[in-house]
Amino acid sequence: MAIDTRTDELEIAALAAEERVTPPRRNTSSAGSAFVAILVCLGLWALLLAPSLLRDAETGPVGTRRAVALAVLRPLAAVAERLSVDLAAVAVERALGRNPDERPGGRLELPSIELPRATGPEPAEPSPPSGDRRSEDRPPEGTPATESPAPEEPESPDVSIRVPEPGNELRVAVVGDSLSQGLGPAVTELFDPELARVLSLGRQSTGLARLDYFNWRAAMRQLVERFRPDLVFVMIGSNDDQAQIGPDGSAVEVGSTAWVQAYRSRAAQFLREATSAGTRVVWVGIPVVEERARWSFYRRVNGIYRETAEADPLAAYVDAWTLFQPKGGGYSAFLRNERGVLQQMRAPDGVHFTPTGYGYLARTAIRVAGKVFALPPQTVTIRI
Amino acid sequence: MLFPTIDFAIFFAVVFALHWLLNPHRRAWKWFMLTASYVFYAWWDWRLVWLLALVSLIAHAGAVWIEREADDRRRHRRTAVAVAALLLPLAWFKYYGFFALSLANALDAIGVSAPLPLLQLVLPVGISFYTFMAISYVVDVSRLEITPAPWLDVAVYLAFFPHLVAGPIVRGEELLPQVRRERDGGAIDVSRAAWLIFGGLFKKVVVSTFLAAELVDPVFGAPGAHVALEVLVAIYGYAIVIYTDFSAYSDIAIGVASLLGFEFPANFDRPYSATSLRDFWRRWHMTLSRFLRDYLYIPLGGSRRGDARTATNVMVTMLLGGLWHGAGWTFVAWGGLHGLGQVAERHRTRRRVARGRSPEPTTPSEVWIARLATFHLVCLGWVFFRADSLGTAFEVLGRLVTGWGEPAPLVTPLVLLAIVGMLAVQNLPRTPTERLRVGFARVGPVLQGVALALVLFAITTLGPQGVTPFIYFQF
Numbered sequence: 001m002a003i004d005t006r007t008d009e010l011e012i013a014a015l016a017a018e019e020r021v022t023p024p025r026r027n028t029s030s031a032g033s034a035f036v037a038i039l040v041c042l043g044l045w046a047l048l049l050a051p052s053l054l055r056d057a058e059t060g061p062v063g064t065r066r067a068v069a070l071a072v073l074r075p076l077a078a079v080a081e082r083l084s085v086d087l088a089a090v091a092v093e094r095a096l097g098r099n100p101d102e103r104p105g106g107r108l109e110l111p112s113i114e115l116p117r118a119t120g121p122e123p124a125e126p127s128p129p130s131g132d133r134r135s136e137d138r139p140p141e142g143t144p145a146t147e148s149p150a151p152e153e154p155e156s157p158d159v160s161i162r163v164p165e166p167g168n169e170l171r172v173a174v175v176g177d178s179l180s181q182g183l184g185p186a187v188t189e190l191f192d193p194e195l196a197r198v199l200s201l202g203r204q205s206t207g208l209a210r211l212d213y214f215n216w217r218a219a220m221r222q223l224v225e226r227f228r229p230d231l232v233f234v235m236i237g238s239n240d241d242q243a244q245i246g247p248d249g250s251a252v253e254v255g256s257t258a259w260v261q262a263y264r265s266r267a268a269q270f271l272r273e274a275t276s277a278g279t280r281v282v283w284v285g286i287p288v289v290e291e292r293a294r295w296s297f298y299r300r301v302n303g304i305y306r307e308t309a310e311a312d313p314l315a316a317y318v319d320a321w322t323l324f325q326p327k328g329g330g331y332s333a334f335l336r337n338e339r340g341v342l343q344q345m346r347a348p349d350g351v352h353f354t355p356t357g358y359g360y361l362a363r364t365a366i367r368v369a370g371k372v373f374a375l376p377p378q379t380v381t382i383r384i
Numbered sequence: 385m386l387f388p389t390i391d392f393a394i395f396f397a398v399v400f401a402l403h404w405l406l407n408p409h410r411r412a413w414k415w416f417m418l419t420a421s422y423v424f425y426a427w428w429d430w431r432l433v434w435l436l437a438l439v440s441l442i443a444h445a446g447a448v449w450i451e452r453e454a455d456d457r458r459r460h461r462r463t464a465v466a467v468a469a470l471l472l473p474l475a476w477f478k479y480y481g482f483f484a485l486s487l488a489n490a491l492d493a494i495g496v497s498a499p500l501p502l503l504q505l506v507l508p509v510g511i512s513f514y515t516f517m518a519i520s521y522v523v524d525v526s527r528l529e530i531t532p533a534p535w536l537d538v539a540v541y542l543a544f545f546p547h548l549v550a551g552p553i554v555r556g557e558e559l560l561p562q563v564r565r566e567r568d569g570g571a572i573d574v575s576r577a578a579w580l581i582f583g584g585l586f587k588k589v590v591v592s593t594f595l596a597a598e599l600v601d602p603v604f605g606a607p608g609a610h611v612a613l614e615v616l617v618a619i620y621g622y623a624i625v626i627y628t629d630f631s632a633y634s635d636i637a638i639g640v641a642s643l644l645g646f647e648f649p650a651n652f653d654r655p656y657s658a659t660s661l662r663d664f665w666r667r668w669h670m671t672l673s674r675f676l677r678d679y680l681y682i683p684l685g686g687s688r689r690g691d692a693r694t695a696t697n698v699m700v701t702m703l704l705g706g707l708w709h710g711a712g713w714t715f716v717a718w719g720g721l722h723g724l725g726q727v728a729e730r731h732r733t734r735r736r737v738a739r740g741r742s743p744e745p746t747t748p749s750e751v752w753i754a755r756l757a758t759f760h761l762v763c764l765g766w767v768f769f770r771a772d773s774l775g776t777a778f779e780v781l782g783r784l785v786t787g788w789g790e791p792a793p794l795v796t797p798l799v800l801l802a803i804v805g806m807l808a809v810q811n812l813p814r815t816p817t818e819r820l821r822v823g824f825a826r827v828g829p830v831l832q833g834v835a836l837a838l839v840l841f842a843i844t845t846l847g848p849q850g851v852t853p854f855i856y857f858q859f
Binding site: 049354 | 390393396397400401404455481485488489492504505506507527569570571572573574575577601602605606607608609611643646714750772773793798805822825826828829830832834836837838842844845846
């Protein structure tokens with residue numbers, strides 16, 4: 001697109017001449033020497049990083065790729081340890097302020113936050129009046145929900161989210177996997193920055209199945225202690241179709257009853273970390289995805305999230321599965337929003353959303369928070 | 385297969401060895417390289433290989449068909465048919481969804497149901513790049529600049545893995561002779577290749593990923609939640625992100641090809657040191673600029689048919705260049721901005737010449753003012769390019785005038801260092817790096833390997849875990 005005032009022909013001639021000038025061949029090597037350099041480079045690099053590569057491989061999904069990687073990296077890591085070359089990687093990690101022993105998924109990075117004294121979410125009153133009350137299938141202003149009864153007004157004032165005051169804005173967080181990484185900015189955009197501080201803390205490739213990679217339970221505890229959120233949006237689970245690795249390295253195979261029991265327990269513990277400190281939680285289920293082979297698993301874990309949320313008075317569930325299904329069921333990337341406008345809501349990968357889709361999901365989740373937890377309407381820029 | 389992955393490192397080590405072993409046996413080499421390139425492409429999705437093979441087949445058959453016609457007018461007609469056939473898959477995958485959705489909503493407004501099924505088509509990675517190369521090949525045959533090559537050569541030319549998914553857009557006259565002839569296995573410029581590959585890895589893995597994650601994505605994802613300083617720095621940050629991301633891919637591609645004994649044309653030349661938008665396009669995505677100039681702007685009449693027609697040609701070229709990036713008003717705005725800017729520059733240049741002044745800035749202060757003005761115009765364009773809608777783009781620009789003086793937590797010293805550092809290197813002389821490269825070339829292969837391992841170790845350690853796909857894969 002270089003459009004010049006000179007005549008085009010002259011320009012072409014000049015460019016062609018320029019291209020025909022071959023760079024001077026100085027200090028060149030033979031293919032054999034170059035191959036030696038490549039092998040030395042890759043071999044030494046692998047040796048230096050062997051322990052870290054091994055840790056990464058260990059947290060990969062159970063399967064052939066992981067098995068091959070472990071078979072190659074275990075002896076390499078042993079050699080690195082014997083030669084003490086792994087110490088270089090450890091020293092560099094420490095110099096960068098990282099902990100080389102932490103999980104490969106890293107840790108939750110929270111910005112420095114100054115919390116007002118003696119403030120925080122009000123503790124919850126026990127026992128919710130009704131399980132269905134906290135299960136939202138459709139946005140309040142959209143088509144009425146078809147599978148769940150209409151939610152009742154909250155009966156206990158204790159589930160209401162506090163009204164923010166000057167200097168003590170509402171504290172909101174969005175956590176979970178890569179789906180939540182898209183939801184986070186969309187939620188942030190809908191809150192009034194004067195009245196609410198929103199942290200988007202989603203982490204790619206994480207979930208509840210592989211706590212050896214990233215421990216969301218511990219991360220939630222850290223978040224509650226340091227940020228004392230009033231409201232947390234959770235969207236997690238799309239990577240969890242794999243074995244759960246226990247603290248001793250043993251694998252609980254996906255599809256087994258033991259897997260479901262262990263997963264249910266993890267979901268409950270994760271939620272308890274948040275709500276036991278009084279934080280209200282809106283748990284957004286996994287949306288319908290294009291690949292039908294995943295449907296059975298996602299529906300099963302969505303059932304677990306729903307049950308877990310309904311069992312807790314401070315949690316509400318958003319059924320994103322049906323929210324993003326077209327009228328006749330199935331999957332479509334193109335859906336109508338609250339105003340009936342047809343929009344492309346799903347990303348080409350058939351799992352994630354377009355910015356438009358995330359916006360629709362964020363509005364829905366916020367409206368659920370408004371309905372169930374009486375989220376103060378002045379804190380958001382949409383009608384709830 | 386992404387370049388900055390272990391998968392690619394293993395793939396390349398194997399391909400490198402076999403490439404040089406088979407180099408003297410050209411037919412065997414061509415089959416090997418075709419297979420290796422198809423494996424590289426199939427790493428994303430094996431079904432894509434059929435599309436690449438189809439485009440190669442159309443290009444070859446089209447070129448042969450065109451060459452057989454001696455009459456100019458008939459040959460041009462055949463060329464138009466071949467180019468349309470090559471563009472069809474690209475148009476289908478790239479624009480069908482946008483077209484069907486727009487039509488459905490338009491008909492919805494008058495109560496008519498959508499006549500076309502709403503299909504979400506995944507854009508095959510690299511389709512734009514190899515389609516453009518195929519077009520350049522058949523058009524060059526039509527212009528009698530080259531003769532049709534054997535089908536295997538054409539297949540290797542289009543599929544050659546270093547350029548396959550994000551360019552550079554290499555023309556037939558540049559690459560086909562290299563495919564045909566044995567490469568010189570005794571003259572590999574390891575120093576230049578290493579500089580390009582490792583420099584590219586640093587730009588992508590460390591700079592681009594860091595700035596995107598820490599600043600640009602959060603701000604463009606929720607501009608309303610960020611103060612003016614964060615928004616301003618995020619706009620500068622995106623200029624660096626897109627440059628380091630895309631030029632990194634080009635550099636690695638050129639470096640990898642160079643290790644295999646192939647020369648690719650340069651794709652970037654310090655674009656943020658440009659003193660005008662025209663200059664910018666001589667430095668940014670140079671092979672696309674060249675493609676649009678030779679196969680669109682000049683056939684439209686170029687600058688030879690008067691000022692009004694030239695301005696129209698510039699606008700058409702830039703708007704189509706914008707739309708090539710995606711079906712959306714943001715890309716139209718981006719292309720339109722660059723088009724209008726260049727038309728205005730031409731007008732200004734004419735006025736300067738009429739007053740007896742040099743058409744280009746001459747004094748250092750003039751040069752720096754021109755550089756700053758060009759950079760900011762380019763940044764304005766990037767806002768539209770990056771935003772997911774015109775509304776978001778205007779919201780980002782609107783935030784620039786609100787919220788000054790408030791804390792800007794995303795503007796950290798490291799973020800500023802990355803931006804300023806990458807801008808500074810574009811305006812520094814090249815001599816020190818040349819010296820470094822010459823020094824590196826003089827040491828033996830084992831020492832070279834050790835040095836490169838340490839650099840790679842540093843890049844890996846400094847970068848985050850996992851690598852995001854290159855931005856230009858989506859185009």
